[in-house]
Amino acid sequence: MKADLTLMAGAAKVDTTPPLGTIINGDFVTHYAQTIHDPLFAKALWLENGSGTLVFVVVDICVMGLELIDEAKTLIREQQGLEPGCILVSSTHTHAAGAVEEVHLVPADLAYRKRLPERIARAVSLARERKRPARLAFGSAQAPEHAVCRRFWMREDYTPVNPVSGKQDAIKTNPFGVEKQIISPVSSPDPELSFLAVQDLKGEWISILANYSMHYVGDWVNGTITADYFGTFSKALKQQLGAKEDFIGILCNGTSGDINIWDFLKEKNYPEAHFAKSQLIGEDLAAKLIEQITELKWKTQPKLAFRYEVVEVKRRLPNEKELAEAKEKVGRGDYENLQPNQEGWAYLYAREQVLLAEFPAIAQCPVQVFHIGAGSIGALPGEIFAETGLKIKAEMKGKPYFTVCLANGNLGYVPPLHELERGGYETWRCRISNLDGQAEKVMREKVLELTQLSNP
Known part of the structure; x- marks a missing residue:
C-alpha cells in the first residue's frame, strides 16, 4: 500500500443565508425576503490523495453565473493553490434564495452577491482543515415517484402560444389551469438518486454528496427564504444516519431542466401545507439512500483526476x-x-x-468531469434535460456516474434539438434560453469524451 495514495477527505458548510429584504429570484417578478424558514449554506467536500485533489461546492442558490463562480475559484486558488479545473461549484436551484444574477424582471441583489464568493471560499478552506484519512463509495437508489416531466402534449382544442414568435407551440410547460386539456407528458425523468458516500477509516460519516433530477418543490409563500427539499434532505440524512454534528449532507441538482413535482395529472397524494411536501420528499429520499448503505463497496485508494475544457456553442439571437x-x-x-x-x-x-441582442453570438461553455476510482461525475453549466443525463448514463454502461447541473456557470436551459423544436417555456428565446439546437449534443458528447479520457 502506498501511503501517498491513501484518501484524505474533509467537509464543511458556511452559512449563506441572506438578510431580510434581500431580493429573491426564481420568478418572473421581484420578491423580497420577508421570512427565513431555514438557513442556506455553501457546502464543500474536499477529496485528496497522491493522484490529485477534487473539490465540490454546492450552494443553496437559484443560479450563479460564470463571473461570480470564477471570483470564488480565484479566491480558492489563492488560498489553496488549486487549479480552477479541479473545483466544481454548483447551484441547488432553490427558488427561495438571494438573487445573485438578473433573471427576467428580477435584478441581482448586489450587496448579497458581493459577499457570496468569500463564503464559498471559506467553506472550501474549512473542508480542507477537516480532512482526515477516509474511504468512499458510489451508490444508487431508485426514486421514480418524486420526479415528473413538466412538458405536456395538449388536446387539439388548446393552443399553447410562444410569446416570442407569437406562433403556436407543440407542447405546454406547466399547464396551470388547463389540466383537463392534457394528453400526456412529453418525456420521462431520470428516477435515480445517485450518491458518493465518504467516511473516515473508523466508519464515522464525513459527507454524502447526492444527486437527484428534480427541479425544486416550491411549497412556500413568496418572500420566504428556504433551501427547499435540498435542505430537508440534508437534515433528514444526518438524523437518519445518526451522524455526528460535523457530517455534511449535500444534494446537488441533476438533469432536471424539464422535470419537477407539480401534480398536473392529479396522480399524487402529497400534503398541501406549506413545507410539508418538501419535508416528505427530503425525508423519503434520505431513507431510500440509507437503504443502500449496506451494499456499498468502499475504496481507500481511489484514483482522483479531472478534465476541464471550455467549448464553444452557438446562440439563437x-x-x-x-x-x-x-x-x-x-x-x-x-x-x-x-x-x-x-x-x-x-x-x-x-x-x-x-x-x-447585446450577447455575443458564441457562448463559452465549461465542461468538467471528475474521475473518482471507477466512477465519474460530470458538470454542465445550465439546466439540462433529463434525456441528456439518461443518454450519458447509458453510454457509461453501468459504471457509476451522475451529472451535476448549474455547475461552473449558467447558460440557461439546454433542450435537445427535438425539444427545442416543440417549444414550451424552456425554449422561449431569452437570456436564460438562447443556445442553438446543437448545443445539447456538443455538451453531451464532450462530457462523454472527457469521461473516456478519465478512464484509461
Missing part, C-alpha cells in the same frame, strides 16, 4: 426585424405593473430580445 419589433413593444410596455400572464409575457420577452 434576434434578427434585425425581430429586434425592431421587440423595441417597439418595449416602448409601449408598462413594466412596473406587468402581470405574469400571456399578455405580460409578450412584453417581458420583448424586453428579453432587446437585452439578448
